Amino acid sequence: MKKTILSLAIFLTNFAFAQTSEVENVKWSPLTINPTAVSRKTNGLNVGILDSYENRKINGINFQLNPITLLYLLIPTALEVPEKGSETVSINGLHLSTGGMLDGGTLNGIGISMYHIAQESNGITFNGFNNNSGKLNGVHVSWLNNSTENGNGILVAFSNTAEKFNGIQLGLFNEITEGNGLQVGINNSTSNLRGIQIGIINKSKSRKGLQLGFWNKNAKRTLPFINF
DSSP, X not given: OHHHHHHHHHHHHHHHHHHHHTOTTOOOEEEEEESOSSOOEEEEEEEEETTOOSXXXXXXXEEEEOTTGXXXXXXXXXXXXXXXXXXXXXXXXXXXXXXXXXXXXXEEEEEEEEEXXXXXXXXXXXXXXXXXXXXXXXXXXXXXXXXXXXXXXXXXXXXXXXXXXXXXXXXXXXXXXXXXXEEEEEEEEEEEEEEEEEEEEEEESSSSSEEEEEEEEOSSOEEEEEEO
């Protein structure tokens, strides 16, 4: 049985390399392995190492193994969302990685990885470190931080930051520039939130909304316990 499984694995590996190395203009393949310089589209399963995607589009399942993930924490500044045209991968389906995306285009589906940097993320992600997406729609859970320019849904992390956001932020520190919804944490701050803040310290520059906490400040007044 073990020999059969091993033989099948070797066959599939050789098949994938044949698809990506012998044919220069491969449009799609049911099984791909990266890094490679040929195949650009996967309809099925992609298996790779490190965070090298090389302009790949994946429809199906992506499994990425990165043995040096902890080096990510040594990066001195936060990585920004990649500019249009600089992305290296877009995934529709299931994304599993011990590393993650550093310059992703779009993720539509479910992502489980250590870090996630993309232009747009739609669906559900669980991230060991952080999620930084230009557009962030769905449910996103990160150990350190969720950040977005424009989003809708639920963000759960140590800290959540957003320029425009409609939905729920759950974390120790939550910040929204403009949006609608609910913030629950130790310190909640916003410029213009139409909704509810629940925390130890709540700050808002807006006149709209309800604040419940030890210390609450909005454009009209500063009060303990409850403000509106």
